[in-house]
Amino acid sequence: MVKKSEKTKNKKGRIYLDYAATTPVDPRVAKTMLPYFTTKFGNPASSLHSFGQEVREALEESREIIASALGAKSGEIIFTASATESNNTALKGIAFANRNKGDHIIISSVEHDCVLNSAMWLQSQGFEVEKLPVDKYGLVNPKDVEKAIKKNTILVSIMHANNEIGTIEPIREIGKICRKNSVYFHTDAAQSFGKIPIDVNKMNIDLLTASSHKIYGPKGAALLFVRKGAKIEPLLHGGGQEFGLRPSTVNIPAIVGFAKAVEICQKEIHHVKSSKRGIPSKTKLFDGVKKESQRLTKLRNNLIKGVLEKIPDSHLNGHPKKRLPNNANFWFEFVEGESIVMTLDSYGIASSTASACSSPKLKPSHVLLACGLKPSQAHGSLRLSLGRWTKEKDIDYVLEILPKVVKKLRKISPFK
Amino acid sequence: MYTKKVLKHFRHPHNCGKINNPDGTGKVGNIVCGDVMWLYIKVGKNKKSQEFIKDIKFETFGCTAAIATSSIITDLAKGKTLKAALKINKDKIVKSLGGLPPVKLHCSVLAADALEEAVYNYLSKNKKEISIELQKHHQRIKKEKRLIEDKYKDWIKAEEKMHKNGKRINNKK
Numbered sequence: 001m002v003k004k005s006e007k008t009k010n011k012k013g014r015i016y017l018d019y020a021a022t023t024p025v026d027p028r029v030a031k032t033m034l035p036y037f038t039t040k041f042g043n044p045a046s047s048l049h050s051f052g053q054e055v056r057e058a059l060e061e062s063r064e065i066i067a068s069a070l071g072a073k074s075g076e077i078i079f080t081a082s083a084t085e086s087n088n089t090a091l092k093g094i095a096f097a098n099r100n101k102g103d104h105i106i107i108s109s110v111e112h113d114c115v116l117n118s119a120m121w122l123q124s125q126g127f128e129v130e131k132l133p134v135d136k137y138g139l140v141n142p143k144d145v146e147k148a149i150k151k152n153t154i155l156v157s158i159m160h161a162n163n164e165i166g167t168i169e170p171i172r173e174i175g176k177i178c179r180k181n182s183v184y185f186h187t188d189a190a191q192s193f194g195k196i197p198i199d200v201n202k203m204n205i206d207l208l209t210a211s212s213h214k215i216y217g218p219k220g221a222a223l224l225f226v227r228k229g230a231k232i233e234p235l236l237h238g239g240g241q242e243f244g245l246r247p248s249t250v251n252i253p254a255i256v257g258f259a260k261a262v263e264i265c266q267k268e269i270h271h272v273k274s275s276k277r278g279i280p281s282k283t284k285l286f287d288g289v290k291k292e293s294q295r296l297t298k299l300r301n302n303l304i305k306g307v308l309e310k311i312p313d314s315h316l317n318g319h320p321k322k323r324l325p326n327n328a329n330f331w332f333e334f335v336e337g338e339s340i341v342m343t344l345d346s347y348g349i350a351s352s353t354a355s356a357c358s359s360p361k362l363k364p365s366h367v368l369l370a371c372g373l374k375p376s377q378a379h380g381s382l383r384l385s386l387g388r389w390t391k392e393k394d395i396d397y398v399l400e401i402l403p404k405v406v407k408k409l410r411k412i413s414p415f416k
Numbered sequence: 417m418y419t420k421k422v423l424k425h426f427r428h429p430h431n432c433g434k435i436n437n438p439d440g441t442g443k444v445g446n447i448v449c450g451d452v453m454w455l456y457i458k459v460g461k462n463k464k465s466q467e468f469i470k471d472i473k474f475e476t477f478g479c480t481a482a483i484a485t486s487s488i489i490t491d492l493a494k495g496k497t498l499k500a501a502l503k504i505n506k507d508k509i510v511k512s513l514g515g516l517p518p519v520k521l522h523c524s525v526l527a528a529d530a531l532e533e534a535v536y537n538y539l540s541k542n543k544k545e546i547s548i549e550l551q552k553h554h555q556r557i558k559k560e561k562r563l564i565e566d567k568y569k570d571w572i573k574a575e576e577k578m579h580k581n582g583k584r585i586n587n588k589k
Binding site: 334335336338339342343346355356357358360362364375376379411412413414415 | 418423426427429432433443449450451452453454475476477478479480481482483519520522
């Protein structure tokens with residue numbers, strides 16, 4: 001059992017380890033956004049006056065910042081309201097615009113629900129959808145993609161990194177295969193953008209989804225990269241904003257915040273304490289993505305190692321190496337995930353599970369099942385996702401509490 | 417999402433554990449979500465020489481609601497005559513917990529089923545008279561268990577097969 005002192009200790013500071021679900025807005029981002037609610041409130045579509053013009057400039061500047069982060073041109077970035085919207089636009093937009101060419105769409109069996117259900121809806125509209133299997137780590141085999149491509153294939157949509165288990169898919173190889181076969185390649189990079197490097201040209205990506213609120217930007221902004229020349233239909237019809245692909249008055253504060261968030265991820269200024277010659281601190285400019293990724297990988301590896309060592313009958317989900325730097329996902333035998341999450345929450349630790357009990361449909365995670373876990377095994381899953389404000393002492397605290405939580409729940413369980 | 421009472425029972429469950437040599441055992445599983453509940457009872461006789469639940473314990477593999485309903489049903493049943501204990505239904509359990517989220521109501525059914533099964537097990541082991549109602553319930557629980565288990569088996573088999581062969585699932589219409 002966990003001692004009372006530990007509980008009170010933690011009441012002061014909660015530990016957030018659910019960054020894969022969403023992130024807090026970085027204060028620097030919030031500060032950048034504020035003027036766009038009050039003084040710079042114009043509609044960029046009304047560019048005949050200065051109110052509209054200044055906002056239009058901010059919009060296009062944001063587009064450029066984000067485009068360059070992806071290696072894209074600014075005319076290839078469309079702002080939407082969510083990754084779900086971007087994924088829907090990509091799948092449905094490509095499907096309906098290219099129906100004369102074919103009706104076969106390939107996805108993986110570990111896609112996010114918004115890709116999966118868009119594809120399922122397209123299937124109900126007469127398209128043929130093929131779901132590729134994954135190995136036990138959740139990896140798609142590029143050879144399977146090559147084999148699956150037929151004459152009537154129009155689109156392949158494989159996620160960059162998995163939201164549950166963090167596995168990074170071989171999208172560079174898949175992109176190459178799609179390019180060779182002249183098939184559109186879309187990737188859902190909602191979890192990876194800002195965390196690991198992406199280059200749409202080197203990776204042969206035709207369409208890419210990314211989201212603001214996963215990288216310390218506000219909710220309500222996301223993007224769809226659409227390669228120049230791609231044939232795509234919009235979901236909405238209206239006043240022609242966003243190159244006619246996403247008509248709606250643009251959400252300027254959120255987009256400006258999104259761009260600022262990207263900028264921070266890319267070129268984070270780290271204050272590094274140098275121990276040499278007693279110099280107290282030095283300000284250095286680093287490649288932020290790489291630096292932060294290294295820091296998180298180290299913390300995450302300590303977490304995985306600690307959990308697997310301290311908790312008997314615990315297993316890692318996802319690939320040991322090819323995974324997002326901030327993702328750890330486990331399954332524990334004989335205990336259920338929701339009760340782990342609830343108990344951790346009582347000690348101030350925020351986590352996540354994909355157990356059937358936690359899902360509104362009472363079905364275990366399709367991702368874990370696709371990786372070969374039995375429903376009873378997926379029942380005991382736990383995801384811990386780290387982020388910008390995760391410290392070493394947070395991981396130490398989790399490693400102190402989690403083994404006790406699992407032990408307590410196992411005591412209640414008939415299986416031991 | 418959960419009431420304070422649910423969380424209280426979840427965090428500090430009552431009568432949790434195993435009874436050695438129980439007089440009756442109820443083992444039920446809701447394999448729709450995967451929760452499993454085992455209930456053990458010891459039966460005694462009161463002054464009126466009625467059989468009553470002298471001791472009751474549970475072991476549960478499941479979510480917050482499953483653990484809380486297990487805990488509350490042991491509170492509700494302890495000390496009650498078998499006849500009175502059988503009157504504890506899902507509504508009574510939910511009410512005692514101050515409510516459950518709609519998606520978790522099936523957990524209360526699981527707890528009520530577990531208690532009925534434990535009493536049924538005691539009565540049938542001791543070759544005692546079992547009411548038609550209880551017999552019917554037992555048949556239903558048994559049937560449901562079988563049905564769900566069958567469904568579950570296919571599910572597991574399909575997944576295993578898919579991974580063994582690396583075969584693609586073709587979602588042709």
